[in-house]
Amino acid sequence: MTNTSDPLENFRGSFPRQPLNARRVAGALEAPGCQRRTVLDAAAVNLDKLGSLISGTPTDRQSPFALTRGNQFEQQVVANGMAEIVALARRHLALEIPEVRQHDLSASALSEAYPGVAGIKMNELRARLTRQRASEMLSDPSHAYNLIRHAMTRLDFGGEIVYLEQDVLAFAVDGRIHVVEIKSYPRIDGRADPVKASATVRQTAVYALSLQQLMVEIGARPDVVNTTTMIVLPENLSFRPTAVTIEIDMYVRRLRRQLASVPQATEIIQALSAGIRLPDHPAKGAGSDELTTAATAAREALAPLPPRFTDGCVSCPLFHHCRDEAEFHRSTSRLGSAVASACGNVTDIAAAIDLAEGRRAPADASEAAVAAALARGAAAARLAVGGVA
Amino acid sequence: MNALQTHQALLAASDRRAVAKTTRRHVHLSPRPLVLVGYHLAGDPGAPLALMWGTSRDQEPRCMVVPEPRNRGLRFEALDEFAAEFLTYLSEFEDRDESGNCLDAPQLVVPNAATADWLGGIVGRFTRNLRTDGDAPAPPAVPLAGKHLSFFADLMPGSSLVLAATDVLTTHWQTGQLPSEDLNLAALLGWIDPPTGMDSPQAAREGEAAPPAGPDSDPHWDANSLAELIQEWHTAADAVSQSRVRRELEGEIRDQLSPAWTDCWRALDRLGLLPAAEHVAIRWQKDKSEWTNHCDRVAEGRAFFRNIPTPLQAATRLKILEDCTENLQREMAWDDPLVMATAVASGEALAGRVVTAEPERRTRNANGRAVRRPLITIEPALEFTRPAGTTLFLSTNPGVMLAVLSSDPGSNLIRAEVLKGANQSNTVGLLPNSGDEVVLSPYGKPEFYKRSKVEDIPWTHQQIIEDNPEEESQ
Numbered sequence: 001m002t003n004t005s006d007p008l009e010n011f012r013g014s015f016p017r018q019p020l021n022a023r024r025v026a027g028a029l030e031a032p033g034c035q036r037r038t039v040l041d042a043a044a045v046n047l048d049k050l051g052s053l054i055s056g057t058p059t060d061r062q063s064p065f066a067l068t069r070g071n072q073f074e075q076q077v078v079a080n081g082m083a084e085i086v087a088l089a090r091r092h093l094a095l096e097i098p099e100v101r102q103h104d105l106s107a108s109a110l111s112e113a114y115p116g117v118a119g120i121k122m123n124e125l126r127a128r129l130t131r132q133r134a135s136e137m138l139s140d141p142s143h144a145y146n147l148i149r150h151a152m153t154r155l156d157f158g159g160e161i162v163y164l165e166q167d168v169l170a171f172a173v174d175g176r177i178h179v180v181e182i183k184s185y186p187r188i189d190g191r192a193d194p195v196k197a198s199a200t201v202r203q204t205a206v207y208a209l210s211l212q213q214l215m216v217e218i219g220a221r222p223d224v225v226n227t228t229t230m231i232v233l234p235e236n237l238s239f240r241p242t243a244v245t246i247e248i249d250m251y252v253r254r255l256r257r258q259l260a261s262v263p264q265a266t267e268i269i270q271a272l273s274a275g276i277r278l279p280d281h282p283a284k285g286a287g288s289d290e291l292t293t294a295a296t297a298a299r300e301a302l303a304p305l306p307p308r309f310t311d312g313c314v315s316c317p318l319f320h321h322c323r324d325e326a327e328f329h330r331s332t333s334r335l336g337s338a339v340a341s342a343c344g345n346v347t348d349i350a351a352a353i354d355l356a357e358g359r360r361a362p363a364d365a366s367e368a369a370v371a372a373a374l375a376r377g378a379a380a381a382r383l384a385v386g387g388v389a
Numbered sequence: 390m391n392a393l394q395t396h397q398a399l400l401a402a403s404d405r406r407a408v409a410k411t412t413r414r415h416v417h418l419s420p421r422p423l424v425l426v427g428y429h430l431a432g433d434p435g436a437p438l439a440l441m442w443g444t445s446r447d448q449e450p451r452c453m454v455v456p457e458p459r460n461r462g463l464r465f466e467a468l469d470e471f472a473a474e475f476l477t478y479l480s481e482f483e484d485r486d487e488s489g490n491c492l493d494a495p496q497l498v499v500p501n502a503a504t505a506d507w508l509g510g511i512v513g514r515f516t517r518n519l520r521t522d523g524d525a526p527a528p529p530a531v532p533l534a535g536k537h538l539s540f541f542a543d544l545m546p547g548s549s550l551v552l553a554a555t556d557v558l559t560t561h562w563q564t565g566q567l568p569s570e571d572l573n574l575a576a577l578l579g580w581i582d583p584p585t586g587m588d589s590p591q592a593a594r595e596g597e598a599a600p601p602a603g604p605d606s607d608p609h610w611d612a613n614s615l616a617e618l619i620q621e622w623h624t625a626a627d628a629v630s631q632s633r634v635r636r637e638l639e640g641e642i643r644d645q646l647s648p649a650w651t652d653c654w655r656a657l658d659r660l661g662l663l664p665a666a667e668h669v670a671i672r673w674q675k676d677k678s679e680w681t682n683h684c685d686r687v688a689e690g691r692a693f694f695r696n697i698p699t700p701l702q703a704a705t706r707l708k709i710l711e712d713c714t715e716n717l718q719r720e721m722a723w724d725d726p727l728v729m730a731t732a733v734a735s736g737e738a739l740a741g742r743v744v745t746a747e748p749e750r751r752t753r754n755a756n757g758r759a760v761r762r763p764l765i766t767i768e769p770a771l772e773f774t775r776p777a778g779t780t781l782f783l784s785t786n787p788g789v790m791l792a793v794l795s796s797d798p799g800s801n802l803i804r805a806e807v808l809k810g811a812n813q814s815n816t817v818g819l820l821p822n823s824g825d826e827v828v829l830s831p832y833g834k835p836e837f838y839k840r841s842k843v844e845d846i847p848w849t850h851q852q853i854i855e856d857n858p859e860e861e862s863q
Contacts, residue, residue, distance in 0.1 A: 057598075063608040064616050066432030184432065188514070189696045237435030237515055314569045327590065335398045336567045338390035349402050356396055374399070376771055377392030377734045383770055384730035385412070 007269045008043040008160070011301075015278040018046035019123075020162040025155065026202040029258050030312040035268050036305040037316065042160040042265030049281055051317030054295050054302075070184035073234055077182055077241045078168075082147060085168055085180060085232065088243040092230055095172040097146065105129055106150035106165075123163040126152035134211075135218045137171045146171040153210035158262040166207045176226040177215075179207050187233040187242055197231075204229050205251035209259070212252070227252055272304045309333040310340075344370045393734035394563065402565030405588045407580040411561050413725045414663035415717075417549035417673040419496035422657065423478050424450070425508065426500055426649045428606045428642070430458040434511045437464065438606065438615075439642040440471050444478065446654040452646075454639045456622040456631070465527050468516065472534035479537055483684060494550060494673075494680035497541055498657060500574045500602035500649045502553040507604040509542020509551075517694060533687070539694045540683045545710060547672045547717035550680065554656040561660065566593065574652045575599045582659050602649035614641055666724035672717075700850040705843045707850075712835075719832040722784070729784055729828055733771060738830040739781060739793075741769040744802060748817045752806075763807040763820055765791070767827065773803055781805065781829035786819045788834050805829060 020041060028034075028041045040047060052058045077084050082102060089095050105126050111117070117125055130151040136144035148169040155162045168180035181204045185196045208229060212222035227249035235242035269276075279297035282290045299321065309326045310333065313319050326334040330349045333340040345366050346352045354360035355367065356374035390398075394410075401408040427440040436458035443450035451474060455467045482495045499505045516535030519527035541551050559571050564580040571577050575596030583592035601607050606615070618638045625631040686692040695702065722729045732738035747764045754760045777795040782788075789810035796804055811819045821827045 058609060061608045061612055063431030063606070063611040065430050065611055066608075069432040186434070188510070237433075237511075311567055311569060314567065330402075332399070334567075335402055335565060336569075338568075339395050339398045342390050342392070342395040343399075349399055352399050353403050356399070373392040374396050377394070377396035379771055380393050380730040380734035380740070381396065381727065383733065383740055384726035 007266050008039070011039065011269055011277055012043040012045050013277045014280050016046040016049050016281050017044050018048070019044055020157065020160075022164045022203045022206040023199075025157055025162060025164075025206045026199065027315060028157070028262075029202070029255065031308065031310060031316060032258060034308040034310075034313075035263060036302060036307040036318070036322070038158050038263060039265050039268050039305050040318075042158045044160075045278065047317040050278070050298060051319070051321065053281065053291070054298050054318070055320040056291070056295065073184040073239055073241075074182050076239050077232055078149065082149070082168070084241050085170075086147070088232060088241060089170050089178070089180065089230060092243045092245050093170070093172070093178055093226075093228065095170065095178070096174075097170075097172065100147055101143075101145045102147040102149065103133060103145040104149045105133070105152060109150070123152060126150075126165075127154050127163060131214060131218060134169075134177065134214060135220075137177065138175070138218075138220055138224065141171070141175065144171070153207065153214050155206065155210040155213065155259075157259065158265040160265060164207060164210050166211075169211070170230075176224055177211060178226050179204055179211065179229045180232065181207070181229065182232045184234060186235070186237060187244065188236055192233055192244070200231055201246055201248055201251055202255070204231065204246075205248050205255045208248060208252050209255050268305070276301050276304055311337045342370075342373070346370050391731050391735050393731045397563040398565060400565075401563050401580070401589075405565070405590055406583075407562040407564045407589060409561065410563050410727065411663070411666075411721070411725050412727045413666035414660055415560060415666050415669060415721050415724070416552060416557050416660065417496070417665070417669050417676070418657060418661055419493070419549075421481070422496040422498045422552070423475075424498045424650060424653045424657075425504070426603055426646050426653065427504065427508070428603045428646065429507065429511075431606060431608060431611055433458070434507055434604070435515055437468065437512060439639075439646065441643070441646045441650055442471070442474070443650070446651075450647075450650055452639055452643055454635065454642050456635050456638055457619060462525070465519075465531055468512075468531050468534070469528035472528070472530035475534050475537065476530055482680065485681075489681070491677055491681045491684060494677045496549060497551045498653050499551065499553055500653055501555045501572060503572075504602070504604050505551050505553045506542070509538050513538030513540075513542050514694075514696070536687060536692045536694070537683075540692070543694075545713040547713050547720075548676050548679070549669075549673055550676050552657075554653050557660065558656055561663065564593075565590070573597060574602045574656065575648060578652055578655055578659075582655060599648040600645040602652065603646065606645065610641075610645060666721065668720035668724055672720070700846045701843060704847050704850040708843050716835065719787075719835075722830060722832050723787060726828075729830060732830055732832075733828065736772075736774060738784070738828055739767065739769055739773040739775075739803060739805075740771060740828045741767040741773075741803065741826070743821045743823050743825045743827055744768050746820055746823050748820055750806070761812045761817075763812055763817060764794075765805055765807075765821065765827075767803045767805065767829070769801065769803055772801075780808065780833075781831060782833040783810075783819070783821070784828040784830045784832070786810065787830075787832060789816075789819055790833060791829060 024041065028037055031037050040050070081100070086097055086100050090097055107122050107126065110122070110126065114125060130148070130153060133145055133148055137146065149167070151166045151169045153164050153166065155164055166179060167182045170178040170180055172178065181200060183200050185193055208225055208227055211225045215222050215224050228245050228247050230243050230245050232241050232243050234240065278301045279294045282294050302321070307322045307325065309322050309331065313322060316322070323334065332343040332347050332349055332352060334349070343352050346355060351360060352370065352374060355362060355371035356378045358375065362368035362371045397408045397410060421444050423442060423444055425440065425442045428438045430436040430438050438455055438458045440453045441450045453467045453471045455463050457463055479495050482491055482493050484492045486492055499508065513535050516527070516531050517539050519532040519535065521527055521529045521532060544550055555572055555574050555577055558577050558581060562581045564571055564577060566576070566580065573596065576593040579592030579596040580589045583589045600610065618634060618641065622631060622634040622638070625634050683692065698706065722732060729738060733740045743765050745766045750762055750764045751759045752762045775793060777793050779793045781791050781793065783791070790808045791805040792808050794804040794806055796802060807820065811817050
């Protein structure tokens, strides 16, 4: 791995940092080709704080009720030595787990054994232990731990190393490693919210892919990681856990391809003029002048980073800012991917309208095609409203 | 995306105002709808926090709050309050004509599809089978209201029994924002009906700043107000201070939900300005008979709803869903030239002026018999490139079926001969005359003797592997 953190560290300056997690990696890939997001992710900028600063309205909150419920469920599932998980894994993954030897690799569990280790050092330690445990699993399956909680794996994202904390890794006697993910949205009558479910699948694919890379690192075959993963959800409105197994191989392969095409963040930032840098985040209770100055500075720092505005952007903390920009530039992408792709290389709304009305001559063959299609749409509407039908 | 829709979206963005996608209203509007908005506790759809409802915009809406949404007893107490009024509203629609059909049906209006799904799929689903005897019984009105809500959950496209304001508005108007932004009712109304002196994108931003229309509440409000009030309710020592907290909570909830409530009425007002399309009344008739059936089932104690449909039920439902979707699309196009225009823009339909009409034309069919096949020649208004043999239907008389013939080389005229519907001496008058403007569309009358039931489980629905066999046997 190359050490590329310097230009990105410079870009972030002392703006609050937020290490990447699987959710954020998956989220970044929902907005493919967005260089702005890539740089911000690679620099581990706290996007929520940045979004709130720029838009002037706080957006970085999650309801305390949702958090409580999620934690309650997770605690219930892993209580009693993960008995529930073991039972579900036996049933749904058809795993023979004759004897459970579990191990917790969470930061809180390790801090007792390794006092004084924290931050990035702790992540490295956890990743190293995960790697060690995984290779033990494969070399000495009858004695190694076979259920690992909060394992930590690493993933290369645009040249940056991301540490991912997994819910549970289960190892079976058949020599394969399974990923188990715990979520707290309900599965009602066998169906979970499709939007949340697909987000979970993408997130789980990030874990599975990082594990596959780990397998390659320790000299095992990547297919040791079983892509049939188990997702544990509350059944109906209760706290009783139920599980679904999903084959995520397709998502993992897609993710691998997407990750390979993530532009190198340092290349993006080095291509820009030196010295762009996020402002310091104003302290709590800062005056409005200070906030405005910081927001302006943040906007200026983002301006040279090209965004790619699409339908998936709504969930991004910078949505409002990028939307304003798209609107300012009268970009067709403001109207969503469908319109933008229908307009091809005509990216300006006014230009597209002018082409449709014949006020502007198409510059090339592709503009001519867009003009013809739009003119046809406009003519059909005129005919209809003109009383023909 | 269709070229017409793309153009409308571009137009909306450049004019900074929503563009009409229709010239008619394609939903029925009840003179007495029940407007319903509500929140559940974040992350816990089974814990309703508040509901606000009413049948008149001029009256203060009714409001139900659950001071501790996680408390089952309090939940049912509050739901009972709603259920009683909900049942009263529904009972207004139980009057029948001499043939036993309900004279009118109720109509629920909610701000968005998510609220409709929550009320039917969660609140209805988890209250309809509650026990009203034994330990901790639920009030009897609650499961009954649950059955009604379950009925309103399972509706087909084209039904107007439940109107989700955002869905209905996006059917009728195109905004200049992302499709997912249209899910916000306040923002959507900003585009369609901005306050005077404000342009639409600006009005949409103002709308976004309003409290959410539900069923999810604003997380900041949860953290800053709700959490505190619930805490206060817990620490309240006696009934007096509890009811004080309750009143305070109700005030807060009203502040949060009122914008959505008003917006629902605004949406109805805006829709009411459009003239109703012809088929709306026919579809509402179907809604009324669905409602009649449901009332009968409730009266006879047969109103059961399956939590998980059998494969055959699922296949049947899918088939009906497909038919209804197709039907709605067809009827909207017949009723509304602007909807038909999307088919013209995509090239599926042919719009033009009749140049010549030959109602007496006869040709020989494959058996060598002379048959009457009237012919019309059309000068297309927009290029039409579908191949010879394409069957089309007259938009004004969808029973008239025509086939496109190969056109003369070098001519842009389209020749189409009548296959059925206007080749008898009594029907040939349906044919347009020369000089008429016509649209030939792919939307024909549905086949008459279509089997509406699925008898065997189709392969798509076979081999359902129950992943949890123990639960099945419980």
